Amino acid sequence: MSLDDFGAALPRPKPDFVPALTPLVVALVVAPFIGSASSFVTLTAAGLAMGMMIFTMASGLTLVFGMMDVLNFGHGAFISLGAYVATLVLLPLAHWAQVDSWPLDLALLALALAAAVVVCGLFGLIFERLVVVPVYGQHLKQILATIGGSIVAEQLLYALFGPDQIALAPPASFRGAFVLGDAAIEKYRVVATVVGLVVFVGLTLALNRTRIGLLIRAGVQDREMVEALGYRIDRLFVGVFMAGASLAGVGGVLWALYREQVHASMGGELLVLCFIVIIVGGLGSVGGCFISAILVGLIDNYAGFLAPKLAIVANILLMVVVLLWRPRGLYPVGGR
């Protein structure tokens, strides 16, 4: 009477580790060309830090894209906004930031990050309602509308904050470097890496251990079926969009302190890197985004050392090579 096991399940596929090892492979392949071990360590640390920052910026984008097929070319605005929020928080408190006390400086950083999360989340909500919703489901119009939105947002930032670059120095205890033998690892880079890791772990736990996370993961694969199971996926999407904007803001804060300057154009430039990361990682996959962000960060730094003029080309080549190997990215999710 029972349907027993007809046709054994396909042999349980081993978890796909190969893509996860690519950063390691790249690092090992490049190492001999770098020459000195100390340079290699410094570059790798820099690459990891950059990767973590790009990851926070791109993670929201991949979920939004993967879940609702929404191409948000305005995502860069959230990055820039986060950076400006950092200036609003940290510049007035500059005298505190001068104090060489890492608990205090961590608190300041946390404050800036929290402010960015709130402000960018709110702005994300406004952007979603005004710019994304009216063109929902139409790819071409989405691209056009979100580009229009990004232009307007960038200009608004200039109007509010002025067209010039704003200098922003990291708090005192984050400046300088740890010295390991011959290698110098900038302290701020370590901080940024830790923040990025926290974001990654937090996101992964939220996606895998919570009901909302379950809904999001299912929604990325088959939005229609999630609706047919009774969930208002458009409400969920607003939440994901806002979270993506907040994460981009966090990335913006980290990047601003890294580059020690803030300008509205940085969002647009970083958006290109974000696109490369989410394409290489696979749409809708946070894990894929994490791996590919590390790859991009490492390659950017190694190429920047070995052939400075070709650094950006190196990442384009990465994208082309990965797409030829795996046309849907390293860890594609769902039916797209």
Added chain:
Amino acid sequence: MTARLALAGVHTHIGSYHILQGVDFDAPAGATTMLLGRNGAGKTTCLRTIMGLWRPSRGTIALGEATLSGLPASAIARAGVAYVPETMAVFADLTVRENLMLAAREGPLDERRLDWIFGFFPTLKRFWLSRAGSLSGGQKQMVSIARAIVEPRRLLLIDEPTKGLAPAIVGGLIDCLNEIKRLGATMVVVEQNFRVAREVGDFVRVMDNGRIVHAGPMAEFVADEALQARLIGLSLDSHQ
């Protein structure tokens, strides 16, 4: 708790295609109604329209006292309608357990319900923590059906459950469908396989060119070979 499903004058357009051209359809409460017809007759469109995945351009759909037409799919689902699509739509990267957890909106999975389901779908228990995407076609179908019955529902819409399954297990699935009938929900099942239709269905509706061209009890339909041949070009003995 169970209710009668009634469609009146339902039209559905998809782009410029006019698929449902005035469907008057009813599925009696608590019984299983088979929806038969040629490929392209509009059967899947009919189910999707009831589920709210496509908006009817005209007409009304009611489940008991409640009007479903015009509501979004999520609201229709919350009104007690469960959908087993032709494509099964199993969440491949989620485990079998997670697939069922999603379907259980009311709260944690009901143990007794699960045990009953495992009774006729033992494979689900074996692959409970496996990625649903690694299951075979027949097993995915089990997941999809299990999702629809893991909690009480008033209406089950099942689209071609035996499609693509090996003939040997069709018999097993028929038994399972009959077991599910014991829940007493109103069921609408689209089928191309006439054997499944006659062994599971209480009532039959035949669709052609976006309209219902015949409606009646299954027993009568089974007895009338001439009618079968005319409507779906099959006789009782084919599609075994």
Added chain:
Amino acid sequence: MMILSGRPPRGRTLQALVIAVTLALALAPFLFPGVKPLNVAAKVCVYALLGASYDLLLGYAGMVSFAHVMFFGVGSYGVGLALYGLGPSWGAVALGLAAGLAVSTLLALAIGLFSLRVQAIFFTMVTLAVSYAFNVLASQLDWLTGGEDGRSFRVPEILQPGFRLIDREAFGVALGGRQVSYYLVLVGCVVVFLALLRIVNSPFGRVLEAIRENPFRAEALGYRIVFHRTLATCLAAAGATFAGALNALWLRYVGPDTALAGSIQIATLVVVVIGGMGTLYGAILGAALFVVAQNYLQTLLGAVSTAAGDAGLPLLPGLFHPDRWLLWLGLLFILVVYFAPAGLVGALSREDDTTP
């Protein structure tokens, strides 16, 4: 236009507008004497051609590419570097143009064939990334391209500002090298524009539209999608290359900011969308609106900003600052996308003959 196109602009207003703009451009040196207006007019011509070539891709083939400015840049640098390296001769111009077309075609082929491998969703993002990289590369390879500073070069004699065509003035305007240059740009743009028009109104163009509307059906009917899309990319690239070459000749300078900047790609997009996608002559109207706005809107904004500042209003002086003209154009752009997706052409057409 009537001769070459099976679909002339419909509606009196629209026809009048297109004719008016074309006439204004044709007689620009005489209607608007002076350095700045002629610059504006030349830019309108170039952007009209650039927009039209992009419309072939976006409006007719339905492909959203952000690499279009790359072809423009290749045309500019081709002619510019040839004149820089080989001296001011027509041979250099021809060589530069030919080289530019060759490189553009190769790039277009690469992009067209690469699009085979990747999903449509990726295509747009990939073209953005490639274009950005190209821009950075041009700046980095300063031994070749002059880097950020670009290259200034001399143009053939009759195009040089000092040249005098005839010694007397015609209609109050001296006919010198600038005017000759302008007519070279105008005629060049017109010729290539007409060629593009011929292409979109040919069977090839109709197949492109069929592919845009329903790729599956088109493929089922036997059309080779990849071939058509790749050819469309190459033709559009060629159009943009011409536009870039003419731009370089006009400016007598080539650099990343005038040849490869992301702002040029955005401008192209704005021109085509506001003008009207899938019409080609929409690009003429869009270019006129955009370039005029770029140059004269700022004056208007400046007046508003000063007034707001004088009135002591907060925030407004910043919002209406002349440098923020793109903010207002961006808002207009969004409004057009929402409410008038067929652009100016669609809004003014009598019959709904244009694409959605």
